[in-house]
Amino acid sequence: MKGIKLKEKCPIDGKIAFLEGKDNTYFFCAYHYFAYHNLKDGYHLWNEKLEKKLSWEEYLDTILKLKDKSDNLVGEWVKDVISFLLKKQ
Amino acid sequence: MNVQESKIRTPFVLCIAEKPSAAKRIANALAEKGVEQITIGKESIYKIVRKNENLIITAASGHIFSVVQDGYGSEFPTYDFKWAPLYKKSRGSNEIKKDPYSQRILNIFKILKELIPKAEKIIIMTDYDQEGEVIGGIILKELGGEKIFRTAKRMKFSTLTKDELKLAYDKLLPTIDFNLFEAGVTRHYLDWLYGINLSRALMLTYKRETSKFKSLSTGRVQGPTLRFVYDREIKIKSHVPIPFWQIKIRIFIDNNPIELKIEKNFEAEKEAKRKAEEFLKGEIYIEKIEAKDVRISPPVPPNLSNLQGEIYRLYKIPPEQTLAIAEKLYLGALISYPRTDAQQYPKDLNHIEIINKLAQQKNYISLKKFVLPIKKNRPVSGKKTDPAHPAIYPTGEKPDKKLNSKEFKIYDYIVRRYFATLAEDSIETRKKIVFSINKQEMVSITITKPKKRGWKQVLNIKEAKNKFSESLEKLREGMNIEKFEVKTEQKYTTPPPRYNPSSLLKEMEKNEIGTKATRAEIINTLKKRGYLQGKESFEIxxxxxxxxxxxxxxxxxxxxPDLTRQVEQSLAKIERAEIDSNTVILQGIVYLHKVLLDLHNERKNIGQALDASVDPKNQNKQNYGTCPICKTGKLEIRIARNTGKRFLGCTNYFNTEIKCNASFPLPQKGKIEKTNKKCPADGYTMVKVITNKRIWYWCINPECPERKKWGKNSDFAKINNEGD
Known part of the structure; x- marks a missing residue:
């Protein structure tokens, strides 16, 4: 994680955001950035696998509602990012 | 009473055990006529006669010396170290700590200091491993000098039973193991160098960048251990579940529903559904039935990690507690030395004697019948060895007093596992029924039936039962399954599980991180430092x-883990006299210096990052307006380090060019909230103070002419939300 941009803060937890985290509109800290990218990669995979294609919003909503017995199925940082993105929209 | 008053007359042989309870047991085992107990302060020393020699048996209390900085200061890097008694207040100081533990160490120190030079001969009787060698060796070096260190004898034993202790006394080693000692002290030096310097680098950077204090630490073992949990946590917290599909077939035999799971996972929903439809239209018949007997060997003799892992699995007793209890059982002569890597018993261990002794305890009478004759393949052995000690086994001695619940669980497991290693193989009949699904997929179900329970009965292992095994037994090759259902199930990829005390310990062992004796303690330190949380599973x-x-x-x-592994390999080389201790220490310092320089260069970012994590509130720290003194900084709530009281301070305090010292006291009770109000008297910022009883506004200026007049009933101080 090189190139710390000190003035930018992660909109989710206020931590220092990393340059690599710049994705059009949002800066995220390293952890939320990682989660965000997993989400984006996941979107393509979901639509490759499902019969009925999902829109980005439907996908986010579906992931957020997924639960297993221990509620550990969806990563905490992934949930943070989804909540942030849905709120923004 | 002091040593002089205690009628100890030369000539005498001084025996130094690792702990007081071990000293007492050794004295009782070796005494030919009786044991005279002399109390000095709160410590006991034992006077006995053996083979016409007067023996004085005394004890350390584990380590009574530790590595400290040689010289003053708390800066980093620091590479000068020495050994100092644990009772001293700080490095280089002669002040004595007042707590009971330090007072006890002081007393032991005085006893040893007086006895060592007077002794005709010295025998080190500490536990035979790296730590035991360091405990004994450093006492000799620091209190007796090089000559005594070089000439002291060594008694080697693995259990504190009378017979083994007598035998060990008859076969004294001519000196301590100098190579083992060198390896042990080198480990202490490297741990100190890495620990003190890296921890200071973190703490001092945090202190300098934030003016706050927090106890932080890391080291060459802590770092990689935390990294395991960190890497796992990243995977868990950023996990996005990806769907996949499974096909489940439910067959009905005697109307009992039995699930058949197709092992293959289907990546796409469409493919899974297509396949399921095909299966539904097709037929299911029994392709073949295979039955065979499988022999299962007993578990191998346990080393410390095996014991800790099994005890955690069975009883959820944390590994560090298992070690502490096992040490207590060892000091009670009930089991062999627990800090071992070995999975093998000593070749000359008298199993018949141990079995007979254990069979005298009512809990274990029934286990004797499971033991096979001792021959080539019994007891079973594991692969791991330890040059110092064998695997853990019970001595056969009966407990002197009633064991508490946890002690009993661990003792009972050790005894049963010992019997299991000597017992018959367990044999089970495994019947594999292979179903052909539409001539495309083969799915099997295995029914297991115990034929001979063998060692499993010794360890009270329950057999898993298949609910419908009776119905399955009726199936024959070529039979068609008339009634069945097929369905697809959507599943999701799951994140890896969090580490628990046992799995983290296993990961450390697999990666050769730490020693068998320190691993559990390292995990505990990470918890104490606030890096890990949770009891049954660790979250960073x-x-x-x-x-x-x-x-x-x-x-x-x-x-x-690579660095730590390299160090372990170097220590092993020192043990084998293939490399010099100083070379290893110097290599460590050269590497460490580079790391410290890198940390120093990044101090600003490190300070900020630590500040946000130590006190997460700091991330969204509110500012309470512009500083009225420097006019550029912002006011924020801070806590005074000396008094713990809160106040408003200027952010330019940390700016080395401006260094604004502005500070404004705040009420110490109640919640402080930011407002947009300015004081009508002096124009300073006003904050809102909320307590259980009232809410009022507070001008931050201590010299405010109006504030001085305020009383509880002042109009100015009354609730007023206007303009807020």
Whole structure:
């Protein structure tokens, strides 16, 4: 994680955001950035696998509602990012 | 009473045990006529006669010396060290700590200091491993000098039973193991160098960048251990579940529903559904039935990690507690020395005697019948060895007093596992029924039936039962399944499980991190430092994440097992006299210096990152307006380090050019909230103070002419939300 941009803060937890985290509109800290990218990669995979294609919003909503017995199925940082993105929209 | 008053007359042989309870047991075992107990302060020493020699048996209390900085200061880097008694207040100081533990160490120190020079001969009787060698060797070096260190004898034993102790006394080693000692002290030096310097680098950087204090630490073993949890946490917290599909077939035999699971996972929904439809239209018949007997060997003799893992699995007793209890059982002569890596018993161990002794205890009478004759393949042995000690086994001695519940569980497991290693194989009949699904997929179900329970009965292992095994037994090759259902099930990829005390310990062992004796303690330290949380599964905290991020960015190798593994290999080489201790220490310092320089260069970022994690509130720290003194800084709430009281301070305090010292006291009770109000008297910022009883506004200026007049009933101080 090189190139710390000190003035930018992660909109989710206020931590220092990393340059690599710049994705059009949002800066995220390293952890939320990682989660965000997993989400984006996941979107393509979901639509490759499902019969009925999902829109980005439907996908986010579906992931957020997924639960297993221990509620550990969806990563905490992934949930943070989804909540942030849905709120923004 | 002191040593002089205690009628100890020369000539005498001084025997130094590792702990007082071991000293007492050794004295009782070796005494030919009787044991005279002499109390000096709160310590007991034992006078006995053996083979016409007067023996004085005394004890350390584990380590009574530790590595400290040689010289003053708390800066980093610091590479000068020495050994100092544990009772001293700080490095280089002669002040004595007042707590009971330090007072006890002082007393032991005085006893040893007086007895060592007077002794005709000295025998080190500490536990026979690296630590035992260091405990004994350093006492001799520091209190007796090089000559005594070189000439003292060594008694080697693995259990504190009378017979073994007598035998060990008859076969004294001519000196301590100098190579083992060198390896042990080198480990202490390296741990000190890495621990003190890296921890100071974190703490001092945090202090200098934030003017706050927090106890932070890391080291060459802590770093990689935390890294395991960190890497796992990243995977868990950023896990996005991806769907996949499974096909489940439910067959009905005697109307009993039995699930058949197709092992293959289907990546796409469409493919899974198509396949399921095909299966539904097709037929299911029994392709073949295979039955065979499978022999299962007993578990091998346990080393410490095996014991800790099994006890955690069975009883959820944390590994560090298992070690503490096992040590207590060892000091009670009930089991062999527990800090061992070996999975093999000593070749000359008298199993018949141990079995007969154990069979005298009512809990174990029934286990004797499971034991096979001792021959080539019994007892079973594991692969791991330890040059110092064998695997853990019971001595056969009966407990002197009633064991508490946890002690009994661990003792009972050790006894049963010992019997299991000597017992018959367990035999089970496994019947594999292979179903052909539409001539495309083969799915099998295995029914297991115990034929001979063998060692499993010794360890009280329950057999898993298949609910419908009776119905399945009726199936024959070629039979068609008339009634069945097929369905697809959507599943999701799951994140890896969090580490628990046992799995983290296993990961450390697999990666050769730490020693058998220190691993559990390292995990405990990570918890104490606030890097890990949770009892049954470990979650990394915000602070743990930040510390790891800092180390990973600035010196990744400190967080990887490779460095520690290299050190362990170097220590093993010292033990084998293949490399010099000084070379290993120097290599360590050269590497460490580079890491410290990198950390120093990144101090600003490190300070900020730590600040946000140590006190997460700091991330969204509110500012309470512009500083009225420097006019550029912002006011924020801070806590005075000396008094613990809160106040408003200027952010330019940390700006080395401006260094604004402005500070404004705040009420110490109640919640402080920011407002947009300005004081009508002097124009200073006003804050809102909310307590259980009232809410009022507070001008931050202590010299405010109006504030001085305020009383509870002042109009100015009354609730007023206008303009807020």
């Amino acid at each position: 905290t915000e602070l743990g994440l930040t510390v790891m991020e800092i180390l990973k960015q600035n010196s990744p190798i400190i967080t990887l």
